[in-house]
Amino acid sequence: MSAPGATGAAVPGAAPVLRLTDVVKTFPGVRALDGVQLEVNEGEVHCLLGQNGAGKSTLIKVLAGVHHADSGEISWLGEPFAPATPQAAMRAGIATIYQELDLVDDLSVAENAFLGHEESRFGFTRRRSSAAKTRQILARLGHPEIPARRLVKHLPAAGKQIVSMARALSHDARLIVMDEPSAVLAHDEVANLFRIIRELTAQGIAVIYISHRLAEIREIGDRVTVLKDGRTTAANLPARTTPTRELVGKMTGRSIEYVFPPRRPRDETEPILVVAGLTRHGEFADATLAVAPGEIVGIAGLVGSGRSELLETIFGARRPDSGTVTMDGRRVTGVGGAVARGIGMAPEERKSQALLLDEPVYKNMTLASFSGFAHGGFTDTRDERAAALKTADLLELRPRDVDRPVRTLSGGNQQKVVVGRWLLGGTKLLLLDEPTRGVDVGARAELYQVIRGLAEDGVAVLLVSSEVPEVLGLADRVLVMREGRLIHEAPADELDEDTVLDLVMAGSLLEGEPA
Amino acid sequence: MTAEAVRAKKPRQIDDGVIRNLGLVGVLIILVVIGIVTRPELYSDPTWVRNNVLTILQQASAIGVVTVGMTFVIIGGGIDLSVGAIIALSGVWATTLATQSYGAAGMIFTALVVGVAVGVVNGVLISYGRLVPFIATLAMLVSARGLAAQISGKQTQVSANDTINNIASTKLIGIPLLVWMLAAVVAAGWVLLNRTTFGRRTVAVGGNPEAARLAGINVKRHTLMLYALSGLCCGIAAIMLTSQATSAQAAMANLYELDAIAAAIIGGTLLSGGRGTIVGALFGVLVFSTITNLFAINNLSTEVQNMVKGGIIVAAVLIQQFRYRSLTQLLKR
Amino acid sequence: MTAEAVRAKKPRQIDDGVIRNLGLVGVLIILVVIGIVTRPELYSDPTWVRNNVLTILQQASAIGVVTVGMTFVIIGGGIDLSVGAIIALSGVWATTLATQSYGAAGMIFTALVVGVAVGVVNGVLISYGRLVPFIATLAMLVSARGLAAQISGKQTQVSANDTINNIASTKLIGIPLLVWMLAAVVAAGWVLLNRTTFGRRTVAVGGNPEAARLAGINVKRHTLMLYALSGLCCGIAAIMLTSQATSAQAAMANLYELDAIAAAIIGGTLLSGGRGTIVGALFGVLVFSTITNLFAINNLSTEVQNMVKGGIIVAAVLIQQFRYRSLTQLLKR
Amino acid sequence: TSNDPGTDAQVKTNSSGDANAAPGTKVVIGFSAPAADHGWIAAITNNAKAQAAAYTDVELKTVEAGADAAAQRAALATLIAQKPTVLVMLPHDGKELNATGLEAMRAGIPVVNLDRAFPSQAAYRLQIKGDNYGMGLAAGDYIGAQLKAKGVSNPIIGEIPGIDSLELTQERTQGFNTALAAYGFKVANRRPAEFTADSGQASATALLQALPKMDALWNHDDDQGIGVLAAIKQAGRSEFFMVGGAGSKAAIDQIIADNSVLKATVTYSPSMASSAISLARLIGQGKGMTDLVELQVPKEITLASETITKENAAKYAKLGF
Numbered sequence A: 001m002s003a004p005g006a007t008g009a010a011v012p013g014a015a016p017v018l019r020l021t022d023v024v025k026t027f028p029g030v031r032a033l034d035g036v037q038l039e040v041n042e043g044e045v046h047c048l049l050g051q052n053g054a055g056k057s058t059l060i061k062v063l064a065g066v067h068h069a070d071s072g073e074i075s076w077l078g079e080p081f082a083p084a085t086p087q088a089a090m091r092a093g094i095a096t097i098y099q100e101l102d103l104v105d106d107l108s109v110a111e112n113a114f115l116g117h118e119e120s121r122f123g124f125t126r127r128r129s130s131a132a133k134t135r136q137i138l139a140r141l142g143h144p145e146i147p148a149r150r151l152v153k154h155l156p157a158a159g160k161q162i163v164s165m166a167r168a169l170s171h172d173a174r175l176i177v178m179d180e181p182s183a184v185l186a187h188d189e190v191a192n193l194f195r196i197i198r199e200l201t202a203q204g205i206a207v208i209y210i211s212h213r214l215a216e217i218r219e220i221g222d223r224v225t226v227l228k229d230g231r232t233t234a235a236n237l238p239a240r241t242t243p244t245r246e247l248v249g250k251m252t253g254r255s256i257e258y259v260f261p262p263r264r265p266r267d268e269t270e271p272i273l274v275v276a277g278l279t280r281h282g283e284f285a286d287a288t289l290a291v292a293p294g295e296i297v298g299i300a301g302l303v304g305s306g307r308s309e310l311l312e313t314i315f316g317a318r319r320p321d322s323g324t325v326t327m328d329g330r331r332v333t334g335v336g337g338a339v340a341r342g343i344g345m346a347p348e349e350r351k352s353q354a355l356l357l358d359e360p361v362y363k364n365m366t367l368a369s370f371s372g373f374a375h376g377g378f379t380d381t382r383d384e385r386a387a388a389l390k391t392a393d394l395l396e397l398r399p400r401d402v403d404r405p406v407r408t409l410s411g412g413n414q415q416k417v418v419v420g421r422w423l424l425g426g427t428k429l430l431l432l433d434e435p436t437r438g439v440d441v442g443a444r445a446e447l448y449q450v451i452r453g454l455a456e457d458g459v460a461v462l463l464v465s466s467e468v469p470e471v472l473g474l475a476d477r478v479l480v481m482r483e484g485r486l487i488h489e490a491p492a493d494e495l496d497e498d499t500v501l502d503l504v505m506a507g508s509l510l511e512g513e514p515a
Numbered sequence B, C: 001m002t003a004e005a006v007r008a009k010k011p012r013q014i015d016d017g018v019i020r021n022l023g024l025v026g027v028l029i030i031l032v033v034i035g036i037v038t039r040p041e042l043y044s045d046p047t048w049v050r051n052n053v054l055t056i057l058q059q060a061s062a063i064g065v066v067t068v069g070m071t072f073v074i075i076g077g078g079i080d081l082s083v084g085a086i087i088a089l090s091g092v093w094a095t096t097l098a099t100q101s102y103g104a105a106g107m108i109f110t111a112l113v114v115g116v117a118v119g120v121v122n123g124v125l126i127s128y129g130r131l132v133p134f135i136a137t138l139a140m141l142v143s144a145r146g147l148a149a150q151i152s153g154k155q156t157q158v159s160a161n162d163t164i165n166n167i168a169s170t171k172l173i174g175i176p177l178l179v180w181m182l183a184a185v186v187a188a189g190w191v192l193l194n195r196t197t198f199g200r201r202t203v204a205v206g207g208n209p210e211a212a213r214l215a216g217i218n219v220k221r222h223t224l225m226l227y228a229l230s231g232l233c234c235g236i237a238a239i240m241l242t243s244q245a246t247s248a249q250a251a252m253a254n255l256y257e258l259d260a261i262a263a264a265i266i267g268g269t270l271l272s273g274g275r276g277t278i279v280g281a282l283f284g285v286l287v288f289s290t291i292t293n294l295f296a297i298n299n300l301s302t303e304v305q306n307m308v309k310g311g312i313i314v315a316a317v318l319i320q321q322f323r324y325r326s327l328t329q330l331l332k333r
Numbered sequence D: 001t002s003n004d005p006g007t008d009a010q011v012k013t014n015s016s017g018d019a020n021a022a023p024g025t026k027v028v029i030g031f032s033a034p035a036a037d038h039g040w041i042a043a044i045t046n047n048a049k050a051q052a053a054a055y056t057d058v059e060l061k062t063v064e065a066g067a068d069a070a071a072q073r074a075a076l077a078t079l080i081a082q083k084p085t086v087l088v089m090l091p092h093d094g095k096e097l098n099a100t101g102l103e104a105m106r107a108g109i110p111v112v113n114l115d116r117a118f119p120s121q122a123a124y125r126l127q128i129k130g131d132n133y134g135m136g137l138a139a140g141d142y143i144g145a146q147l148k149a150k151g152v153s154n155p156i157i158g159e160i161p162g163i164d165s166l167e168l169t170q171e172r173t174q175g176f177n178t179a180l181a182a183y184g185f186k187v188a189n190r191r192p193a194e195f196t197a198d199s200g201q202a203s204a205t206a207l208l209q210a211l212p213k214m215d216a217l218w219n220h221d222d223d224q225g226i227g228v229l230a231a232i233k234q235a236g237r238s239e240f241f242m243v244g245g246a247g248s249k250a251a252i253d254q255i256i257a258d259n260s261v262l263k264a265t266v267t268y269s270p271s272m273a274s275s276a277i278s279l280a281r282l283i284g285q286g287k288g289m290t291d292l293v294e295l296q297v298p299k300e301i302t303l304a305s306e307t308i309t310k311e312n313a314a315k316y317a318k319l320g321f
């Protein structure tokens, strides 16, 4: 795993290509950046670390010409630099992979990769050559199987992330900024991503890497800059050797360890959710499982193994081809019925599946429960606000303001709103699809506490996560899913990460069995 | 939330909608000032001014009611091109000789039932037939006008019912009954949108239908109800218009759909759904009817009227945006 | 994501658009069959059938050209309510005595320039004035028709230019020139949408404006160009219509906006932008013009026509959806 | 119809020197006609203005009314408030503006109801209108007579009306059908247009396609007739003859030239607006029509619809609009 540049500290003699001094950026009511310092060297992987809402995405958007700094200085390759448009930034050699997917559904993979700088002759697109170039890039990314001419809307989320990366690589960049690229990637994909990053740095290209997973930073990072409340609290720490305690302390001002709440022994109870032989052709087959009140069941698997579809089908949002879902002894056939029986689901795509972006936080938090707060059809916003504020405290929402539109929240804070929606009482079974996607270390620990607390109060939880340690740490029982089938079931404490990864990736256990 | 926290956030409480509406009030004031400058002799007579205001409101009443229904539909992510046609069908049906024989109550009942029924058909086509709202309601526009022409034999049907005919000339406390009706519908619409679960669902369904569905809202049924509500408003408007014209015909309320959509959008409703205000929609309607009044008192020729009207609409939106931006700037300090 | 997982989705390759268009072809066939069944004596004459096909195409030509422009605007996330008004203004301007004195070239030039100019104004208001497209183009609708009425003095302006007038009666290889023009515009539109950076960027601008902006596309300038393109199509359509009617007037091309939008949407263009096909739009236009033809040969009265038309539109979309669903089912196996 | 608007108004220039010609008390005439981008309506307003200008004792106050009855009601409300001596009104729809007529009459303003009749007798002082039914009769009569003379026994007759939802269109069609029935004929196909040339072209194209062979065609309106004639030429058809409606200058010229299928047109003259102004003035001044015994202007006048053919066209040429 050794590669050039991965020495754990700045490459000796490497020149800084990018330097930010005292950069300030304000939004109405918020100082998103409040004096940021950052220095990035040629050929290094510079990691940005910070809580949700610390200003990481804002910072890179300033670099990308999307936002304009209110004050402060940026120098790029030794020259003062203030890109007016994304185009200007690209021309200067800065390519960006944004936190939220920025693809056009109805364009093909190749067209998305080259959007804005199409290969063309007299305005006519050169489809063959751009498809060929796209294929090259995809091959380099380890995904030669993604067809360059397939429409992006037909790709799974992980495939879209690959296309986003392909777009960044399609530019002749000197600096590539990656904002939480691994959030939608599973284990094997992350390894692939790191291979690419090493290739890039070997060519002298600088990478700014943002992630909430400390393990990743340790593996790929050279230096780390920590942001807190829009300020640089520590710069250029060595990524390998700085103790976790110190990093977390600089981020949060507290010392939180990456800890899971302890499991307590549980009485055996009758399952509340029983899923029998559930099948949707082409997505998953013959899923049989049960969850009891107070139990947390985790489903591990690769992206694309059909876990989201299974969860949505249990919730009644997709119609099964065969099989049944029973909750409390009664069949569940649709979302309305599911919610009425006390099932709640936090879906995986926050923007498209969960949020009303223009509505205030509290209305988003009470989207599934406002009828409960209402009296005779008239809503009670006072109670709703109070309840939302309680959840906000529980999940460390930043800023702690439930009246601002969700749109203005940082990615991780938006995720907290999605999960928070179902913590507001009355739920008997909670379906969580990637609940911690993009959530910072501190808030993550709080969220685990909350979920465990709910279970102790008798709520049943079915959890899908691509982070194996999370599944192992939080769940009582683990199901492993591979290519649409549940292939293994065991209590969490009887499994370890390597076993799960083997199960998930290797086909050996299931030789000859079609999905 | 502590008392301090609430107070500290006061400025944000003034939300976009209100500021936009302030912009529209500004536009209205400018229009009135133009009226005063161009026809000072009329505006010097207080009785005339009072009457003029009432005339503007009265002329706005039927379209105002339709716009309230339209605003709900648009906020809920749809569009209703059939409003004018529904009015025509309701009006014509309510004024057939057979219906008139049941008296005023029968006529009103018929208009409302026809309106709601057509709205329900729209809703079913869109919710359960999965037709695009634009196409479904366009088809309904064509069909309903055709049916209205069939029923009326393409004749103008005169209302012989004095109770109906007098609605337009009755005043309560000096204010025309039609204006009271508009006020009632606007007030009810405001409460429905802002204070009830129905309104909250409407915003959710229009803002992000998938999220609404996954939160357990019955999106299809709700969508259906939105079109029924729009149909109900059309039924009410049909009675108002029939009373004003003491008659109904298949071509009545021509192009009301465009006016209602335009008023809703000028009032700050997002055409793509998920956001909108009833008060803004009312102001939108008032802007249009004040413009018409301004033209009338200045006796502009139709072609000049039209040329100018387009310009005023553009100017109105620009002024409103300008005020909106500068006010938000101001409140930020 | 494994290689298998991706390959398993192969069948999706056959594009939604193509299947939708197959559905529309089905609808067209059904309409023709109804024609054959109801008027067998007409359909038994091959010359008549040939003429009838050409007539349908010819009557579809002007609205077809407008629909191509409209499809671009809608795919790009906008809407253009002013197309009918632009045609009227272009047509009227091109047929003033002053313009006619410059001959056919002068008239054609005038129509195109007026069309593009109005489109540019629309585009500027929307891109740089940040007006909602619905409002900006509605204002333009009103103003442009007003200006056309002013210029024409509300008279029908007769074209005395034989070159212009003969466009509508000229045939090449037995096919009317107007149909060739439609074919050329559709072909150009298809190439522009599918094979040029302009077209691909249009999809991006309408489908995900934020992503387009982040990718370095000048969204405002692009939007402006889309409205200019629509204006250009209107200019072409103005010449076609003027030639057909050998005259122009302020009320010409009445409600073309609704027809063009409806045709585009029936053809599978998403009203919210980001998706659409030129061929589908053409089929949408043909469905409407075949319906009109069917009514004419069966001598249906207006009111029955309208009632039936609404039903046919609904049925057409349902058939198309049905075919779409069952075909995708079929292909999935 | 003309490319040069507003020059050829149909004005009664009273040089006969009778008593009514002399200037009398000043009369303020309020005038309202619906907006339409159409030659006939444009001619109505032009004629009214020109006729008023011909009198030194008349002041004309016009209010333009928008696109529908509601708009016209609103405009008239402001006009009535200004108390004109007489009100001349061409309502968008007689029934829909009946209430407004009553209101004006109650306010002591005599109403001259132009062209589209109020149902209530109390709503007007004078009604002057064209004869829509008579137009249809005249057209049907002409077509019937011609076909009979040619000895066609089972003729195929087409009809292109204007906006079909208007009552006036219904009346014309009824008159047409009645006259044809007298000959034992009936309409084979009827395709409404919208009073515009492009819609006329579209409707005519459809009609021609539906009737591969035709004997006669009545087009209700000469303005849309421009498009109808264009369509006929484009289809290369000439086996039938056509009758127009209203009596536009272009149509009369074409009848005189006799080089198209258009052989006749039945009048529906906008000159009624000029007459309405003249009579409104007399009403305002309390005078009668000098050729009549009555001291006051009568209550109802209906213009006769005349048939213009090649033979008499020269006489009508100056009345074309």
Ligand SMILES: Nc1ncnc2c1ncn2[C@@H]1O[C@H](COP(=O)(O)OP(=O)(O)OP(=O)(O)O)[C@@H](O)[C@H]1O
Binding pocket: A027, A028, A030, A031, A032, A050, A051, A052, A053, A054, A055, A056, A057, A058, A059, A099, A398, A399, A407, A408, A409, A410, A411, A412, A413, A438, A440
């Ligand atoms: N468009 C906006 N309008 C108002 N406030 C904004 C806007 N965008 C970001 N903010 C605010 O700026 C702050 C920084 O947000 P940013 O997205 O940069 O955080 P982040 O560090 O990327 O967090 P995360 O880890 O959750 O992605 C947050 O408080 C956020 O609410």
Ligand SMILES: Nc1ncnc2c1ncn2[C@@H]1O[C@H](COP(=O)(O)OP(=O)(O)OP(=O)(O)O)[C@@H](O)[C@H]1O
Binding pocket: A153, A154, A155, A156, A157, A158, A283, A301, A302, A303, A304, A305, A306, A307, A308, A309, A310, A348, A434, A465, A466
């Ligand atoms: N009908 C469909 N059309 C297009 N894409 C589909 C369709 N059904 C599923 N997919 C894609 O295939 C993928 C299947 O993976 P799925 O989401 O089930 O994986 P998962 O195990 O839930 O992984 P994760 O949720 O971690 O991404 C989805 O991401 C989705 O984008």
Ligand SMILES: [Mg+2]
Binding pocket: A056, A057, A058, A099, A179, A410, A411, A412
């Ligand atoms: Mg972020």
Ligand SMILES: [Mg+2]
Binding pocket: A304, A307, A308, A309, A348, A433
């Ligand atoms: Mg998933």
